[in-house]
Amino acid sequence: MHIIGLLALFIALPILGVLGAWTGLDAAGIDALQQQLETVLPGYLATSGWLALLVTLGVIVVGAGTAVTTSLFEFRGKRFLSWALLLPMAMPAYVCAYAYTDFLQYAGPVQTALRGWMPGLRFDVRGLTGAIFLFVFTLYPYAYLLARNALSERGVHLMEAARMLGTPLRSRIWRVALPLARPALMAGAALALMETLADYGVSAYFGLTTFTTGIYKAWMVMDDRLAAAQYASVLLLFVALLLWVERREQQRMRFATVRGYRGDDGAEARLPQLRGGRVLLAWLVCGLPVLLGFVLPVLILLKLLTGEMSYLSSAAEVGETALFDGARYLGWVWNSFRFGGMAALAAIVLALGLSLAQRAGDLPRTRRRMLQAVTRLAAMGYAIPGSVIAIGILLPLAWVQARFPASSAGVLLTASSAGVIYAYLVRFTAVAVQSVESGYTRIPPSFDEAARMLGSGRARIAWLLHMPLLWRSLATAALMVFVDVVKELPATLLLRPFNTDTLAVIAHNLARDERLGEAALPALSIVAVGLIPVLLVTRALDGRNRRQSAGA
Structure with missing residues (x-):
């Protein structure tokens, strides 16, 4: 159990490393901070603030409109749209940015028309407007x-009750459905907002001055470790606040999603x-968000890929060397x-160990609480931007290297895959823990x-009891972590070994060099991998709907 606790603390170490940067603040650091407050910080705050506010409002409006339409009404094509609305989850925002940049360029067909x-x-x-979109x-x-x-789960019946009381449709939506969905909408908006604050690809490609681009610039361009840590800690504060809001709304959702409610006659309420x-x-x-968030970007990327393949064929015919x-x-x-x-x-190994340790019934109360606290701290990594995690890893390494020049810790984590894997574990262990813990809830003590x-x-x-019963949860956890790693950009950019590029990194680099045709194939590959969990979620929702229909 001590080993599991130490592993969880090791996963949480980058978070503590970012916060610990303030302990060494001296007079020179205070002067640098004052200069940042007078120069770059207002721009970072303004851009990140407007981005956060308007993205939150847009996500709530689009999410509420699509959820109300598909949940409370019957119409032709509803089943198709219900799962198609999940497809943009497979489209990273930075990939979408590459597609729309080519489609909406000055000499392109849209602006020309x-x-x-x-x-x-x-x-x-x-x-900023394009990034918000x-x-x-x-x-x-x-x-x-x-x-x-x-x-x-409950809105259908309450809407039916309001209809029987003579409430008009518009009032039923505004006074019954939307208040009922508000906690869920706020929780979803908080998750979307955390993804927005964590983004680096769109902000860097569009030249926006956000905290994530500021962190990357401070560390990689200006070589200012203290400034990078300060930006990271401010962003970490925002994320902690969002986590608190999201958990509060999730707790309220438990009271808003009561299962099994039916009318007095035992029949399900019929949708209008x-x-x-x-x-x-x-x-x-429902169709416009799918078109703008998935279909159109995929078609644009396919067009770019077709043009690139044609160029490669022509180059091969004349004997030119293709890039x-x-x-x-x-x-x-x-x-x-x-x-x-x-x-x-x-x-999944770490998640299995953490979940098994918390399941042990003979742990003292104090040790159990400490283990739970460390596990929660480690689970914060999923909500923390990859750039913040990378700084939390690099900053302690820089301190160790400065104090002990002969130490090989920096080389082990920055010149090999170990540092990248460590950052991925900090970022995505929470995904595996959540899946494994949900599996353990189905195994009685x-x-x-x-x-x-x-x-x-x-x-x-x-090995003999839990593993056979948890294999679905473990497979789901492994798949979700795998897909998230393939899409991860900022942590990979900062920590990858020399001359080691991933699909996300090469797509970003090629798009940054305006070689969008070459960036299309790695971008489409990322989208294809991202479709796997979306299809699994769709299958799970369809299965639940069929079970509910059979139970009716």
């Missing part, structure tokens, strides 16, 4: 999914059937899958007690 109608019109998607239409599924679950123009309106409300070849692509795929597989394996009475130790119980 608009100038034909309104001469002199010109706009640039690479700005991308984040809203790639992150709204967080709010949609949670609000849809809340409304499907939309007809005519209202069906078109429902398709517009992009299959061997290099396979190398990027191998690095992404290698990092993903190693991180997934380590994460009486099973463990019976096994101990038969003389089995903890290791034997875990």
